[in-house]
Amino acid sequence: MSLIDLTSMAEPDEEEQEKIEETLEGLKEDIPDLCYQCGKCTSGCEAFILLELEPHSIMGKSKAGFIDELVNSDEIWTCMQCFKCQERCPQDLSPVRVIFALKNLAVAAGKEIPSGYQKMLQSVLGNGLIQQPKEVLNRANETRKREDLDLPPVPEPEDMDKVQQILMKATQEKLR
């Protein structure tokens, strides 16, 4: 279901409507009946100028029920997670949390998610951290590893297999 389908529907598709209601129910705490589109969130949004993220338009579209449209969009993946939109909303709403919820829906629906997040998730599932310890350079261009710097080994669960199994199950759970 897309924006176009919705606006061009002659007869309301009750099944689709129900699905939207259900999705909205899940997002109820975050969704923005109270948003009056002042645009303060977008004016302070760190991703607005460079990546064209418009939190107020995401709020408007969610309110109108265009969840599917948003879940399939690239814009939800441009949020820098600075939390300024929430901080500055005169109605105490949280566009950033709506965006998190939409991203969660996208993942749950099996949408293709940006490769960076995919990689991060795989790494956490594999060894518990978003990346493995790196060899870094110093200002003289010499490489340094943790052990060169007298730092202890990186923490890792003793039984990583078990943690992995729990994590695999956890990713199937929904918060609400």
Next chain:
Amino acid sequence: MKELGLYLGCVIPTEQYGYEMSIREVLPKFDIELVDLEESTCCGAPLRNVNMFTTMYLSARNMALCEKKGIDLYAPCPICHLGLTEAKESLEENPELKDKINSKLEEEDLQYEGSTELYHTLDLLHDEIGLDEIEDQVEEPLDDLTFAAHYGCNTIRPNDLDRPDDSENPQKLEELMETIGIGTEDYPEKLDCCGGQVISDHNESALTKAGEKIEAVQDQGFDGLSTICPWGHRMLDSKQDSAADTIGESLDLPVMYYIQLLGVAMGIEQSRLGLELNLSPVDNLEAIESIEEAE
């Protein structure tokens, strides 16, 4: 002696070694014993984008590791600190979710109660240790320097959760700098984001954000920029050259973790503070030894 679980998260122990080294060197001098959490994992916050339940589970697991040892938790990374704070408050409000998470933690013989206090570098230094105690340990005040402060978004926002400083007018980092002799003042770009959290998928935009902030600080005549966030430091220091290339400007702003500056002011041997790993030109500052001197 206060014992604290040193929860490093992901970015610090896998590449921001200068932050970890200076933490391990400086904090014990303030009677803090750092206890390593060998079994810890990612805090889960980066996975908020993917699955909120997993985020909560991982955060609760890391706090449960501290509870098992009966100690509070120190997270030097603001993103971890925010993730853990959010999980702590959510689980307090939602006993059902807490039970569900505990049933998963049980498989590892862990239990989450919610008794662990959380600290970040900023409130640990400013509120727990305190400015007086810090001043007492300063041997070589850095009087000739004027630095700008970079807090990191998640250090101060969102204010519906317990954050280490005010969301719109944070001043603790400035006060900490003044305590060790460094001059500082507010600047218009102070609360601007470094772009760090979108670097993996929007590399150029992220580097542009970082570059613009560095350029602004440099143009206003500051000698350097002080950080307390490993993601911010990674963008503003480690990737300063790439940021310069991206915005087509020449950038040469010394960027240092506050705790490195503190270590220098306390007269700690500079090689122990990981200063060779700052890739911005920190040795342009008179107080900082060049790499050759350090060796």
